[in-house]
Amino acid sequence: MSSKNSQLSALIETALVAALAMALSYIPDFASWFTPSFGAIPLVLFALRxxxxxGTLAGLIWGLLHFILGKVWYLALSQVIIEYIIAFVSMGLAGFLSVPFQNALSKDNKGRxxxxxxxxxxLAVFVRYFWHFVAGFIFWGS
Known part of the structure; x- marks a missing residue:
């Protein structure tokens, strides 16, 4: 497969993963004190792949889909940037471990x-949580 076809396949896969992550974010919360982000699962797996x-591009698209679908809680522009751009892009940080992850898989070292x-x-979930915490502290904690 040529480089352009490979890159196009990766971009299509990126968009599909972001859409799947967004679709999974519509699963209702099952507890008021705990809000799982089911969309993080395919995004982390994709970033590892x-x-x-x-991975960060998929996270960015996932964050931007919140705007298109009207799922944005807006207080200030900086709050929106932190919670819907930076936090969602952070999900792609799992991709920084993709090389050692794939090397371990290729050597059939499942534990590693x-x-x-x-x-x-x-890494991805805690960095995303950190940004939501920062936004919560600055903008939501009155």
């Missing part, structure tokens, strides 16, 4: 692959 470039996948997921 494609790396940080496409699970370690890197878990590390990537924790």
């Amino acid at each position: 494609r790396g940080p470039k496409y 692959a699970l370690f890197y996948a878990t590390g990537g997921a924790l």
